[in-house]
């Protein structure tokens with residue numbers, strides 16, 4: 001199931017009359033995209049931030065939420081989740097709006113110098129600047145490779161559960177061995193509003209990546225005949241009247257059995273794909289965006305690229321490198337947003353102006 005930040009963030013649904021006009025759109029809410037909000041905020045540049053994942057944090061949340069990170073300056077140790085929560089806390093004063101669960105598909109330069117940005121959910125923006133903080137790409141569910149099965153996508157085959165109630169009372173086959181597969185299995189087997197008619201879990205081996213407590217609970221439910229677990233792989237399917245009727249499951253014994261179902265839920269994890277970023281006309285090198293090291297600007301003026309998604313001589317894919325890039329990119333973007341304003345470097349320690357934007361008191365020094 002989806003990780004939740006411990007910090008409140010302002011999110012929007014995809015309903016807005018006409019495009020949202022903004023100073024900046026940040027593509028990607030990984031650690032670097034989040035810190036980009038902060039650096040832009042200090043310069044009073046308002047940002048909207050979009051991520052294809054349903055939650056902020058990028059790789060830190062998707063790949064290693066509980067693992068310790070030791071090389072964030074002045075933070076001796078924090079987990080991926082703690083880093084994300086702290087970044088969300090740090091950017092709170094700037095009130096950036098999050099548009100989650102939607103991939104940015106279109107970025108086009110307009111005649112007036114602004115950029116038209118559109119997401120797969122139809123949210124549209126007109127932005128003066130763009131910050132691509134897309135990391136290793138947008139995370140997409142790994143699909144089940146069975147020829148022809150994709151025609152049932154979103155009708156009987158699902159890779160994400162958006163609305164669990166739609167599966168209540170159904171005969172479910174769930175595939176996978178990680179936390180998502182086990183959490184949803186338990187959710188649909190146990191009494192509650194989403195209880196399914198029947199649940200069969202299929203995993204290629206009798207060993208799981210999911211938490212031992214969930215696995216133990218699942219085995220308990222199997223012993224009580226509340227559900228079934230099959231070791232095997234889905235290798236084919238049968239349909240009737242245009243509907244998916246059975247999946248063919250090949251067991252470790254080499255025997256293929258038919259398993260009847262209404263719905264197939266597949267949880268093979270997410271894999272990143274550079275995806276639409278490659279279509280925006282930016283100079284790329286080995287699937288990374290080429291930037292300069294003064295402004296971290298791409299080959300299109302007004303579009304900046306920060307964090308793992310960019311490349312330049314000596315690039316190191318580290319969070320701290322991305323933070324530095326975000327600071328310089330923000331200063332470089334300011335002339336696009338405020339053409340008549342001179343931007344000076346100020347310290348958060350001593351600048352009353354920065355204290356105002358941060359919403360903190362200016363300390364009185366003796």
Ligand SMILES: Cc1cc2nc3c(=O)[nH]c(=O)nc-3n(C[C@H](O)[C@H](O)[C@H](O)COP(=O)(O)OP(=O)(O)OC[C@H]3O[C@@H](n4cnc5c(N)ncnc54)[C@H](O)[C@@H]3O)c2cc1C
Nearest residue numbers: 028030031032051052058059104134135137138307308319
């Ligand atoms: C196991 C592991 C351990 C690590 N440990 C460390 C460590 O100890 N120290 C360290 O410094 N680094 C570490 N890293 C690397 C670090 O996680 C990355 O450098 C960092 O996450 C990069 O941040 P980012 O914001 O650039 O990109 P990401 O974290 O990859 O975030 C990019 C976000 O952009 C979104 N996105 C992409 N394309 C689109 C689109 N078109 N529309 C909408 N959203 C999009 C993605 O969904 C994603 O959420 C580790 C990495 C891994 C895998």
